[in-house]
Amino acid sequence: MDPAPGPQEKYHLITRNLQEVLGEDKLMAILKERELKIYWGTATTGKPHVAYFVPMSKIADFLKAGCEVTILFADLHAYLDNMKAPWELLELRTRYYENVIKAMLESIGVPLEKLKFVRGTDYQLSKEYTLDVYRLSSVVTQHDAKKAGAEVVKQVEHPLLSGLLYPGLQALDEEYLKVDAQFGGVDQRKIFTFAEKYLPSLGYAKRVHLMNPMVPGLTGSKMSSSEEDSKIDLLDRKEDVKKKLKKAFCEPGNVENNGVLSFIKHVLFPLKSEFVVLREEKWGGNTTYTAYEALEKDFAEQVVHPGDLKNSVEVALNKLLDPIREKFNSPELKKLTNAAYPNPSKAKPAEKGTKNSEPENVIPSRLDIRVGKVISVEKHPDADSLYVEKIDVGEPEPRTVVSGLVQFVPKEQLQDRLVVLLCNLKPQKMRGVESQGMVLCASSVGEPKQVEPLDPPAGCCAGERVYVEGYEGGEPDDELKPKKKVFEKLQADFRISEDCVAQWKQKNFLTKLGTVSCKSLKGGSIS
Numbered sequence: 214m215d216p217a218p219g220p221q222e223k224y225h226l227i228t229r230n231l232q233e234v235l236g237e238d239k240l241m242a243i244l245k246e247r248e249l250k251i252y253w254g255t256a257t258t259g260k261p262h263v264a265y266f267v268p269m270s271k272i273a274d275f276l277k278a279g280c281e282v283t284i285l286f287a288d289l290h291a292y293l294d295n296m297k298a299p300w301e302l303l304e305l306r307t308r309y310y311e312n313v314i315k316a317m318l319e320s321i322g323v324p325l326e327k328l329k330f331v332r333g334t335d336y337q338l339s340k341e342y343t344l345d346v347y348r349l350s351s352v353v354t355q356h357d358a359k360k361a362g363a364e365v366v367k368q369v370e371h372p373l374l375s376g377l378l379y380p381g382l383q384a385l386d387e388e389y390l391k392v393d394a395q396f397g398g399v400d401q402r403k404i405f406t407f408a409e410k411y412l413p414s415l416g417y418a419k420r421v422h423l424m425n426p427m428v429p430g431l432t433g434s435k436m437s438s439s440e441e442d443s444k445i446d447l448l449d450r451k452e453d454v455k456k457k458l459k460k461a462f463c464e465p466g467n468v469e470n471n472g473v474l475s476f477i478k479h480v481l482f483p484l485k486s487e488f489v490v491l492r493e494e495k496w497g498g499n500t501t502y503t504a505y506e507a508l509e510k511d512f513a514e515q516v517v518h519p520g521d522l523k524n525s526v527e528v529a530l531n532k533l534l535d536p537i538r539e540k541f542n543s544p545e546l547k548k549l550t551n552a553a554y555p556n557p558s559k560a561k562p563a564e565k566g567t568k569n570s571e572p573e574n575v576i577p578s579r580l581d582i583r584v585g586k587v588i589s590v591e592k593h594p595d596a597d598s599l600y601v602e603k604i605d606v607g608e609p610e611p612r613t614v615v616s617g618l619v620q621f622v623p624k625e626q627l628q629d630r631l632v633v634l635l636c637n638l639k640p641q642k643m644r645g646v647e648s649q650g651m652v653l654c655a656s657s658v659g660e661p662k663q664v665e666p667l668d669p670p671a672g673c674c675a676g677e678r679v680y681v682e683g684y685e686g687g688e689p690d691d692e693l694k695p696k697k698k699v700f701e702k703l704q705a706d707f708r709i710s711e712d713c714v715a716q717w718k719q720k721n722f723l724t725k726l727g728t729v730s731c732k733s734l735k736g737g738s739i740s
Contacts, residue, residue, distance in 0.1 A: 218278060220244040226278040227423070230271070230483060232399045235409065236421035243393055243421075251275055251394040251423070254285035254333075254386065257306045260554060261313050262444035263480065263530065264428045266321070269314075270483040271396065271425060273323050282328050283390055286310050289333040290382060293375040305553035307332060312546060313447055316537045321484055336389050337382065345388075345415060349381045352414050361407035364400040384408035387420045394421035428479045429472045445530070447537050448550070454534070456691060458527050459608065460581075463519040464674045468509050473522055478505050481529050490517055491525045519676060520609035575702045577717050578687025581637035582653070582679040583607065584669045584724060590627045592619065596644040602627065604650065606634055607676015615648035621664035633667040633679055633715075633722075633729055637693050638700065655709045655731035656738050665734055667715050670727035679729060682720040707739035715739055 218226065223244050228234055243249055253268055255261070275282050288307045292300060315325055336342055361380035383404050387395055395405065405422035413419055430444055445457050463473040481488055482505045490500045490508070496518075502508040511517045541550065585604040588611050593599035598619050603611040614634065618627070635651040642648070657663040669679065693699050706718045715722035715729045722729035731737070 223278040226274045231423055232426040233424045240421045248279045248281055250281045250392045251396055252283040252285055252390050252392045253396045254287045256287045256291040257310045258291045260446055262446050266480045267425055267428055269317050269321055276327050284328055284330050287333045289337050293379045309549055309553040316540045320533050320536045345385050348415055353411055361403045364403055380404045380407050384412055388417045396423040398427055399424040400427055429470055429475045448541055451531055455527055458523045465519055466513055466515045468513050473526055490521055492521050519607050524609050575699055577681035577703055578684040579690045579699055581689035583634055583636050584673045584677040585632050585634040586675040587627050587630050590624050601646055604634055605675040612649040614650045615643040615646050616652045631669050637689055639692055639695055653739055655734040656740055657734050665731045667729050667731055669724055669729055672726050673724050677724050679724055681717045682723055709734055709737040711735050
């Protein structure tokens with residue numbers, strides 16, 4: 214048997230990968246005397262997603278350090294936070310959280326028997342706790358309560374009183390769970406400092422606070438239950454994981470706000486202490502990294518391609534998710550999932566001839582438009598007017614695209630140039646060669662016809678998303694159905710402005726670096 218870790222080693226296990234610790238001296242003093250008692254709480258609101266593996270891996274660290282760990286399912290908090298969990302769904306969602314969190318812990322090899330699981334309503338409705346809520350409310354200012362919840366409680370135009378109670382309840386949990394420390398994300402910092410300020414006013418001890426960094430979602434912002442694009446659900450099918458990773462922001466060489474790299478750093482590396490980048494032999498074969506810094510350096514220097522990184526994350530992630538999916542495949546848990554998170558009732562179709570019987574929502578965010586880099590250009594073997602291009606759009610393999618540009622753009626002008634590619638058209642054969650996208654071009658209105666490929670802003674990278682101003686947040690269709698003619702309906706309003714900027718209904722085509730344009734065809738169409 215391995216010897217029990219000493220105080221210094223326990224301190225290292227408890228604090229590694231954390232962003233901040235409040236009360237370091239107190240933490241070390243406790244570790245020199247006895248095991249630390251710590252809790253992590255989660256409000257039972259939206260479905261837990263893969264970023265929850267971040268606190269799970271820290272809970273594994275706490276157990277390795279000999280801590281006594283309590284997991285709080287904060288059901289009452291879920292209701293108080295702008296009723297994110299309606300009262301009638303509270304019990305169902307709490308049961309869902311209990312099952313899914315336990316499945317996650319089992320997936321990473323954490324022994325459940327060493328943990329204590331508690332529901333908030335097990336003690337938060339008691340006479341003693343309720344009296345302490347009133348005692349706290351008599352000393353806390355409205356300003357401090359609002360400030361404490363600013364990063365956690367949903368902010369609305371007309372805030373409810375319940376949102377002001379939320380931080381006080383979280384502070385009292387530290388006393389009623391009889392712990393030395395509370396663990397959470399750095400977004401909880403204001404609640405933690407609130408607890409440190411106000412618990413002593415009730416005669417209760419100030420606790421230690423441990424904070425994890427916030428993990429960027431796949432879109433580069435915080436991974437959130439309420440933002441579909443930004444998170445991968447624990448029960449997502451393998452094809453959904455592939456789809457979300459495919460659309461994830463992962464610019465070549467860019468290590469800032471890179472959701473895919475962040476996921477490796479904060480979730481996959483701590484769990485396995487290594488990460489394998491999977492590659493075909495012709496691209497150098499598989500590489501095993503035992504230090505995250507080495508992987509980040511290789512990505513920054515473009516030794517590792519975004520497509521390979523995404524593919525490797527997909528494989529590693531599915532290994533974690535498989536046992537959770539299997540557990541939730543039981544009829545009982547399927548029923549619980551559907552009951553806890555019912556599908557929003559679909560609006561009844563409007564009667565013919567009424568104002569609401571308009572076509573489905575045809576908006577630009579349904580188009581998957583990306584920056585592409587032309588790797589090769591060849592004449593079509595069976596059509597003199599067509600090019601066959603290989604275009605990198607940030608995927609493991611370049612796409613084959615057939616374009617009717619031979620009489621408009623010399624081959625040399627296409628080679629190695631950045632283009633704008635529509636990526637979710639249904640692939641179709643053009644004179645025997647399957648085309649997997651469409652290069653978007655500006656066309657002159659009069660004769661003789663002139664055509665210019667659209668130009669992304671200088672400095673863009675292959676795979677970067679192109680969107681229409683005001684439609685940044687939507688998720689593109691997996692594949693545009695030809696019969697629905699979504700692209701054709703949108704294309705009718707594509708124009709080139711007098712400043713040579715590509716527009717839809719006078720709203721600019723953009724990447725994060727600026728506007729998409731063409732060289733000279735003012736007032737032209739886009740096809």
